Amino acid sequence: MWAGDGAALAQPPLPRFDVQIAPPDIAPWIEGNTGVPGFSSFIGPEPGPHVAVVALMHGNEVSGAMVLDRLLRARLRPRRGRLTLGFANLAAFARFDPEHPTASRFVDEDLNRLWDASVLDGPRQSSELDRARLMRPLIDTVDVLLDLHSMLWPSDPLTLSGPTEKGRALAQAIGVTGLVVADAGHVSGRRLIDYGRFASPATHEVAALVEAGQHWVPETVEVALACVAGLLRHVGMATDHPALPPRRPARASRYAEVTQAVTAATAGFAFVQSFRGGDIIPRRNTLIALDGTAEIRTPHDDCLLVMPSLRPSRGHTAVRLARFIQ
Template identity: 55%
Template sequence: MCAAVTTLDYPVELSPPDISPYREGNTGIPYATSFESGQPGPHVMVSALVHGNELCGALALDWLFRERIRPVRGRLTLAFVNVSAFGRFDPADPSASRYVDEDFNRVWSPEVLDGPRQSVELARARSLRPLVDTVDLLLDLHSMHHPNPPLALAGPLDKGQALAEAVGTPALIVRDAGHAAGTRMRDYGAFGDPGSRRAALLVECGQHWERASAAVAREVLMRFLLATGTIDPAVARARLPTDPPPPQRAIEVTEAVTIRTDAFRFAQPFVGLEVLARAGTVIAHDGDEPVVTPFDDCVLVMPSRRLHKGMTAVRLGRYVDTRAAA
């Protein structure tokens, strides 16, 4: 008798929170709530559920609401993003609710947002866009398919790495330029402009449904609000571990492997953060073409399980110094 084939690669340890109390919000945009401190300061936004199957960020925001934590400086906006996809979350098939029509995190270029295409995700992005246009500092909480350590995706610019280092956790910072398939919210507009002080940080808090990812999301959220001066430090410290976070390391992504054929397959069951010592190591085949590592000590970042033409299969990078280490 053969082993049962399950559609679940990893167990679902988390339960989706009830976000219905946040539907009304106060911004005129469903599931987006802003708190004004009445004091000068940046507009800080924390988003969750950009991908509908990633529960940790939604749990962290739900917790923040229930803790009744309010900004002491500037403005704090909390947004549950792809609520249509999240509404379809099914623990028996948890990957299915990543999106409804298309990936919300690939539509954030003016060409796509202003273009003729219609989808559930584009409608939501268009409704959130005027709000995002006013955000100075964005934290976008995500999780990953494979159980890797948490990663800060800091984007390609120095200001992204500086924000990741100011937050201080997670320990791994990935500098990357995103995907050929489309622009992420964290790279949208001023966030992707080196001349602007506005910045965004995307954090992958761990495996999508592992219990630990919820605690990571909560800690990242607290440290982000502390680092941006948004909340009272005593409020943050009372909710943070007493030990300081471990030192950070940075990985610079040098290229994304974009799939060119309908027959892409990895040479090994990579899960991410493997370091391949020798340049020229075959990591995959795209049709008949081998895909090889371009340099020694190449780090594989977030290999995808959605191996479709035009999408990112994996990102390749190398360890570099952080500011602290440098």
């Protein structure tokens, strides 16, 4: 669905989000075996890369945690290389309350906006910065990383590759979501997939981020699990382990590049209608939102709306606008 020109609608009250899945008990995995609480590594009998799958970068995105808990309880072990499964923001997850599920995204600040050397090495302090600094030496040994996320607002699943060709290749090899989006991240800070060793075109280390679906619904858990299975099969770590879903039929991923990341400049940012992630606006210059008095219009025909946030806070990404690439 898309809207033509017109005045932005007044924002309705924030809807109630039902939690349809039970958060996992990750107490058995808190100690880990890596020196970083919540992170466990396993070594295969044959040489290979160090692959990490990370969940709970945001403490209320429990679908990824459910996947890792399932794999750990099933004693999944790699056939080659080193496999690390990690729960990132333990402090925020400990606060998760199904009655108020949006309140535990982080404690002090977004853990997925801190992955810049100048920030990690700087003087600032927070719960999340302490955690990122603790995780960093382990992350510095990882060759291939998959970061599991979910979304607050309705959207088709997608994989974010970052701007590099190696990221795009990894995302397409994992498959599953059917849409790969290349973007440069957020003005508010670098994501884990934007960390230097993964984001530099000059290195072989690579990362991708899966947005597996909407928060707190069973389908999102299954998409995230299928993405992990796709990754492990791609790198030759696992094939038919009972904890992994059957291999999905191969499908060609559509590829889109973000042409504009729209950051809310005012507290009055409002879309002209309730867009869904994956909506395509056919015509250039179509009004899609008002940011105070500033009009937000599509910069090109067939404009893909990537993860529109229907209640964006000032200074945060409201939507990414993308163009499909052959």
